[in-house]
Amino acid sequence: xxxxxxxxxxxxxxxxxxxxxxxxxxxxxxxxxxxxxxxxxxxxxxxxxxxxxxxxxxxxxxxxxxxxxxxxxxxxxxxxx
Numbered sequence: 001x002x003x004x005x006x007x008x009x010x011x012x013x014x015x016x017x018x019x020x021x022x023x024x025x026x027x028x029x030x031x032x033x034x035x036x037x038x039x040x041x042x043x044x045x046x047x048x049x050x051x052x053x054x055x056x057x058x059x060x061x062x063x064x065x066x067x068x069x070x071x072x073x074x075x076x077x078x079x080x081x
Contacts, residue, residue: 023035023036023037032052034048034049034052
């Protein structure tokens with residue numbers, strides 16, 4: 001009986017060591033906080049992630065367009081030499 005209890009305790013400690021807590025740490029949320037303790041339900045948290053992802057895609061598209069313009073300008077400057 002004692003052996004069974006000890007084995008159960010060891011197993012429970014191992015399973016807790018492998019699974020953090022199910023929540024993102026502050027390091028994982030360095031730039032965008034979406035903590036479950038903010039009072040938002042799962043759907044609101046997912047919606048905010050979708051909005052954030054869409055805004056990031058918009059920024060990436062803008063940066064790509066600016067890079068193309070800069071590459072074109074660099075090529076023109078190289079030709080001017």
